Structure formats: C-alpha cells, structure tokens
Amino acid sequence: MKKPLAYSYVRMSTDIQLKGDSLRRQTERSKQYAVEHDLELVEDFRLEDIGVSAFKGDNVSSGALGKFLDAVKAGRIQKGSYLLVESFDRLSRQKLNASVSLFFDITSNGINLVTLSDNQLYKAGEAEFAQLIMSIVVMARANEESEMKSQRLSAAWDAKRRAVGEKKLTGLCPAWLELSEDRKGFHVIDDRAQVVRRIFEDSASGQGSFVITRRLNDSGVPAFGRSTGWVQSYVTKILQARAVLGEFQPHTKQNGRRVPLGDPMPDYYPQIVDEDLFLRAQFARGKRKVEGGGRKGEALRNLFTHLATCGYCGSPMHFLNKGVGPGGGTYLKCSHALRGLNCVPTAWRYQDFERSFFLFVKEIDLAEMFRASSQKSEVLILDERSVALAEKKSELELKRERTYALIDDGAISVEFLTTKLRECEADLASVEQQIADVDRQRREIREQQSISPDELRLLIDQLQKMEGSEAISQRSMLAARLREIVTDLKLEVEGSLPRQDKAAALLDAADIDIQDRNQILDLIEQSDRQAQRYNRSFSVVLADGVSRRVVLKSDDPASFIAEVLVDKDGAISGSDRGMPIGWSDGWDNVFDEPARAE
Structure with a gap:
C-alpha cells in the first residue's frame, strides 16, 4: 500500500535565522515525524518562506504557503496528504479571525495538519472540539506576541528618528561613507566620493552606464566592496541614489516588498554631489531611456543618432561604415533605401x-x-x-x-x-x-x-x-x-531631384500630349539644375522654435548656395545664391526661383 505524502512547511521571518538552528530544527522534526508515522516526506517540493512575515499574512498572499493551498484546491496535491509545521505561529500570526480561517482552509480541503512542537494531529474535517479550543488559544497568543513586537520595533525606530541628530539610525550606509565611532555621523571616503562625482559628470555629459563602467575598468579604478571589477548594474544604482544628496529614505515592508516610509530625511548623510549635477544626470538618463541608449563605439562616431531623418520619406538616416580603402569611409543613408525600399539610395559622407x-x-x-x-x-x-x-x-x-x-x-x-x-x-x-x-x-x-x-x-x-x-x-x-x-533634422541628399517624379505624375494625370509633357519636364529639370536645386541640403528645427535650411555646394561642405533662417516669429532672413532673403514668405517659396544675373 502506498504511503500518504507529507509536506514540510518551514517559515522564518528573517534571513538571520538561517545562521542559527531554526532551519535545521524544523527540517529534522519533519523527517522524524514522517518516519515514525510511516509517511513519505516529499523533499523535492520546497515549501519554505524565508524572510516572509506571517504577521501580515505575506506567506499566504504571496508566499510558498499560499501556492501550496492553490495546488491543493487545484487537485495537484492529493487529499489525505499531511502538512507538517513546527507550530501554529509558523502558519499565521495574524488576527484571530484570519488565523482560524486559514486553519479551516487547510483542513476543510482534505489536508491533515500536524504541529510538531506538541505532536498534535488535526485530521482533515475531523478536528475535535478540545483541539480547536487549544489551537485558537495558541493562534491568539502568537498574534498578541507579534503585535507587541511590532509596536516595540515601531517605537524603537520612532525614537531613533527623533534622535537622529544625536545618533544615526543604522550603521548601514553608502559605500563612499563610513560610520563614525560614536555613531553620531558619517565620514566621507574621499577617493570613493571623487569616483562617484565623476560617474555623475559622465552621465550628465551623455555617457550611459555601459560606457562609464568600461571606463572605470579600463582605467583600473578599484571597485567598491569585494567585487573584482565594476558592473553596469552597480553604476546605475549609484546614479539613482539620492543618498549622494545627503538624503535617507526609511522603508518598511508591505506584502513582502520594501516601500518608502514617510518623506526622505534631508542632511542625514554628508552630501557629495550638488543637486544641479544630480538633476542633469537624471535628465540625461531619462533622454537615453526615451531615445534609446545602447553600447557606443570607441569614438561615438554618429552624433546624430535619433536626430537625423530622411527629408523624402521620414525614415531615420542610418550610420553606414564601409571600412577603409578607396570606396570606404562612413556615411549617412536613408534606412528605407538601405532595406531596398523605394527611396533615394544616395549616401552623404558623414564627416562632410x-x-x-x-x-x-x-x-x-x-x-x-x-x-x-x-x-x-x-x-x-x-x-x-x-x-x-x-x-x-x-x-x-x-x-x-x-x-x-x-x-x-x-x-x-x-x-x-x-x-x-x-x-x-x-x-x-x-x-x-x-x-x-x-x-x-x-x-x-x-x-x-x-x-x-x-x-x-x-x-x-x-x-x-x-x-x-x-x-x-x-x-x-x-x-x-x-x-x-535640436528637435528636428531632415537631410535631402539629392535636393529636389526626387520630386521630379511627382511633377511627371501630375503631368501624366493631366493626360497631355507626350511631346508637351517631355518638353515641360525638360524645362523643369533645366531650371532646377541652373538654380542648383539638386544640391544636397538639410533643414533643422531647434527647441526654441528657430529653423534653418542650408543648400550646400556640391564639391565643398564648407560652402553654401543658400542659407535661410526662420525665427520663432516666422521672420525670414539669410542669403540665397548671393542675394539677401526678403522676397520670400516661407520654406515653400524660398528656393523656387534661381538668382538673376547681376
């Protein structure tokens, strides 16, 4: 005949108890009970809540005990199985109604409950009246003890907070500080504080955590603590820490998670980073999250990532590296065209x-x-x-x-x-x-x-x-x-040449004579070439509302044919083929006519 299955439930409210005898004691008692009562202890089913509170019911709402009950109700654990616990206070330290409800939830779903400390068996659906009274008394006492302990801890921490100017709440502190011997303050570890400030300066200047981490390791900067080198997650953690501003944020546990308790305490730690630098670093990090960070090349070659777009189709301009040699170099090319789709395939040499x-x-x-x-x-x-x-x-x-x-x-x-x-x-x-x-x-x-x-x-x-x-x-x-x-940057590698197709389409739609159509297109092309409208150009819109458009000379990136400025009020100024701008009222007309001969 097959032995009934037994499951050992172990709960400890703090990880520190692992260092003591609690885990061994609870595990050994379960094994002994299983042997003495001819049960098969399921040892590969880890039913443990380590560092989980039973006072707030976290072990049921989000812990292993709650998952066990779900498995019982779903039929994945056989009825008639045994749940072995050291005592009732391992199951629950909640108020009496919640504790009693949990007790009946276990036994009414076909599970035999055993408390190992007093060797009591509460059979599924058959608990005796005297047993119930005793279990209720034990559960009530467990809740009272936890309530008192919680009140004492809260009072102790409240007293520590009130006396924070005389003595620090805890010896734990950021890695760039150390607690003074009298526990009344913290000393700054200068070389580490300098490293932290440099991390914030690099972040504010646009460098991501990966690049900063690589610089620290390449430069041989000693990592904080026992680590043999810097890791990206720790650099990110430093950049998020308001402790550099001197703030300390007390926390408490809710549903097994650390949540802030009250407002941050200013001037708790020595401040090692000024607020402006901290805020600039946060702004830069936020921008990288929105626009995309990523690992940068050795020279961060493309300054216009997430900025430059194709003036014809609106797709991003892709940074293309063709290597060394006569046809090599780096270029910006429409990503639409790069994928073989219908757009201008001409590239713009990046350095130009x-x-x-x-x-x-x-x-x-x-x-x-x-x-x-x-x-x-x-x-x-x-x-x-x-x-x-x-x-x-x-x-x-x-x-x-x-x-x-x-x-x-x-x-x-x-x-x-x-x-x-x-x-x-x-x-x-x-x-x-x-x-x-x-x-x-x-x-x-x-x-x-x-x-x-x-x-x-x-x-x-x-x-x-x-x-x-x-x-x-x-x-x-x-x-x-x-x-x-910069809020908008458009590149037109072939100027207005791609728009020639639109003119042809309009003429085709008008159903005019083919000879007249070709003659009109030839005149348009001749006019465009004379006006140098096929030269590469770019337009940029700045955050303050100012716009610029520049048409360049074909053979010289340092010379322009037309440079036009539109201020935030819409006024246009600049130069078009040597003539001052003043006869035009917007982008659509700025380049419509070639300059007249002087």
Whole structure:
C-alpha cells in the first residue's frame, strides 16, 4: 500500500535565522515525524518562506504557503496528504479571525495538519472540539506576541528618528561613507566620493552606464566592496541614489516588498554631489531611456543618432561604415533605401555632413563644448543650470500629481495634503521664475558672442581627429547637447531631384500630349539644375522654435548656395545664391526661383 505524502512547511521571518538552528530544527522534526508515522516526506517540493512575515499574512498572499493551498484546491496535491509545521505561529500570526480561517482552509480541503512542537494531529474535517479550543488559544497568543513586537520595533525606530541628530539610525550606509565611532555621523571616503562625482559628470555629459563602467575598468579604478571589477548594474544604482544628496529614505515592508516610509530625511548623510549635477544626470538618463541608449563605439562616431531623418520619406538616416580603402569611409543613408525600399539610395559622407552642420547651425556653440569643466564659461554654466531646473520642475510636477492621487485614498487627512500641495505649488512657482531668469541671461550672452569662421573650422578639425577616451567623453557630451537643442533634422541628399517624379505624375494625370509633357519636364529639370536645386541640403528645427535650411555646394561642405533662417516669429532672413532673403514668405517659396544675373 502506498504511503500518504507529507509536506514540510518551514517559515522564518528573517534571513538571520538561517545562521542559527531554526532551519535545521524544523527540517529534522519533519523527517522524524514522517518516519515514525510511516509517511513519505516529499523533499523535492520546497515549501519554505524565508524572510516572509506571517504577521501580515505575506506567506499566504504571496508566499510558498499560499501556492501550496492553490495546488491543493487545484487537485495537484492529493487529499489525505499531511502538512507538517513546527507550530501554529509558523502558519499565521495574524488576527484571530484570519488565523482560524486559514486553519479551516487547510483542513476543510482534505489536508491533515500536524504541529510538531506538541505532536498534535488535526485530521482533515475531523478536528475535535478540545483541539480547536487549544489551537485558537495558541493562534491568539502568537498574534498578541507579534503585535507587541511590532509596536516595540515601531517605537524603537520612532525614537531613533527623533534622535537622529544625536545618533544615526543604522550603521548601514553608502559605500563612499563610513560610520563614525560614536555613531553620531558619517565620514566621507574621499577617493570613493571623487569616483562617484565623476560617474555623475559622465552621465550628465551623455555617457550611459555601459560606457562609464568600461571606463572605470579600463582605467583600473578599484571597485567598491569585494567585487573584482565594476558592473553596469552597480553604476546605475549609484546614479539613482539620492543618498549622494545627503538624503535617507526609511522603508518598511508591505506584502513582502520594501516601500518608502514617510518623506526622505534631508542632511542625514554628508552630501557629495550638488543637486544641479544630480538633476542633469537624471535628465540625461531619462533622454537615453526615451531615445534609446545602447553600447557606443570607441569614438561615438554618429552624433546624430535619433536626430537625423530622411527629408523624402521620414525614415531615420542610418550610420553606414564601409571600412577603409578607396570606396570606404562612413556615411549617412536613408534606412528605407538601405532595406531596398523605394527611396533615394544616395549616401552623404558623414564627416562632410558633420562639418557642414557645425559650420552653419550657429546656435550650436562648439567652442563651449570643448572647454574643460574648470574653465566653463558663463553661458555653459547657464545651459547646465537650465537643464537642472527643467528636471527639478518635472520632479515637482510628478510630486504634485502623486499628492493629488492621495486625496482619493482617504487614508491621509485633507488638511495635511492641502499643506503639501501649497508647498509644492510654491516650489514650482519659484523654479519657473528661475527658469525664466536663466533663459533671459542666456539670450543676452549669446547675442554678444561671436567666433571667427577660421576658429570654428579648427574646432571641427579637432573634433573629427579625436581618438580614444577623449573622443568618447567629448562626443558623448556633444551628442547629449544636440538632443537637447535640436528637435528636428531632415537631410535631402539629392535636393529636389526626387520630386521630379511627382511633377511627371501630375503631368501624366493631366493626360497631355507626350511631346508637351517631355518638353515641360525638360524645362523643369533645366531650371532646377541652373538654380542648383539638386544640391544636397538639410533643414533643422531647434527647441526654441528657430529653423534653418542650408543648400550646400556640391564639391565643398564648407560652402553654401543658400542659407535661410526662420525665427520663432516666422521672420525670414539669410542669403540665397548671393542675394539677401526678403522676397520670400516661407520654406515653400524660398528656393523656387534661381538668382538673376547681376
């Protein structure tokens, strides 16, 4: 005859108990009971809740005990099987009604329950009255003990929080700090703090966690703790840690998960990263999440990833590396055409486009990008401040929305939430005023700036000749700045030539004589070639609403045929084939007529 199956349930509220005798004791008792009562102990079915609370019912709602009950009800565990537990308090420490309900849920579904501490068997559906009374008393006592323990722990932590200025809550702290001997403060480990600040600076400049991790390992920077090298997940964790600002966020456990308890405690730790740098790093990380990060090449070659699109079909311009040799080099090509679909297959040599872009999009201040952090000009400092304020504004808006959401909860007083909302609105108004002030200062300074064409050409040469770690740092920072400034960038590799097909289609639809059709198309082509409308061109829209369009000379990326600026109010200025713009009222007409002979 086949032996009944027995399942040993082990629960411990903390991992620390693993180091003691609790696990061995509970396991050995189960084995002994199975042998003595001729049961087959199912040892490959791990029924353990380690570090899971029975006081809040987590072991039933999300733990192994709950999964066991689900399996029983689904028929995957045979009726008549045995559940072996050390005592009732391993099953539940909840209030009496919940504990009794769990007891009947087990026995009424055909499972025999055994408490090993007193060797009691509660048969499925047959528990005696005296047994029930005794089990109820035990379960009530377990809940009372847990309630008292919880109250004592809460009181102890409350007392620690009130005395936080005299003594720190816990000796645990970030890896760049160490607790003082009197437990009243933390000391900064200077070399580690410098590493953390560099991580934030690299992130703010546009480098992702992968690139930063590789730099740390390549440079031989010692990893924190016992690790033999830096890992990407730890760099990301550092970048998310508000502890660098000095904040400490207490947590509590709900349903087995750590959740924040109350507001963060400012000035708990020594601050090692200023708030502006922290916010700029968060802004840059957010941009990479939206636009796509990824592992960058050794020189971060394409600065226009996620920016440059085909002016004909709107597809992204793909960065194409043809290697070395006569036909080699790097190019930008329509990704639609690259897949053999119907679009212009002509490619634009990457270095030529990069040079043209920085020469003619004068809003991109390349000179400032090359200045070291210690030599930052006033305008670059203002640019960084603007980014930090924008991120601060986003944080405050999110905080306001979360506060509004709590009003419907009903668990927090409306008076308290109203006070929080007023504080948030006041902070938002202050940040918005600071943003307006910074924007005004930036405009005033940029209006006074100038750089000679020769100086700009030298800077572009310097940018394109960089190699190694310097290239990664500078080009990462520049790519990040471009994503902040540029909202739209369209490349037309063959100018208006692809639109010739549209003219032919219109004439075909008009059903005119074939000879007249061809004559009209020849005239259009002759006019376009004379006006140099087939030359490559690009148009860019900036975040402040300013637009530029540039038509380049075919044989010289540093020279243009037409350069037109449309300001945010719609006013047009610039030069078209040597003539000042003033006769046109928009993009559609800017390049319609060839320049008349002087």
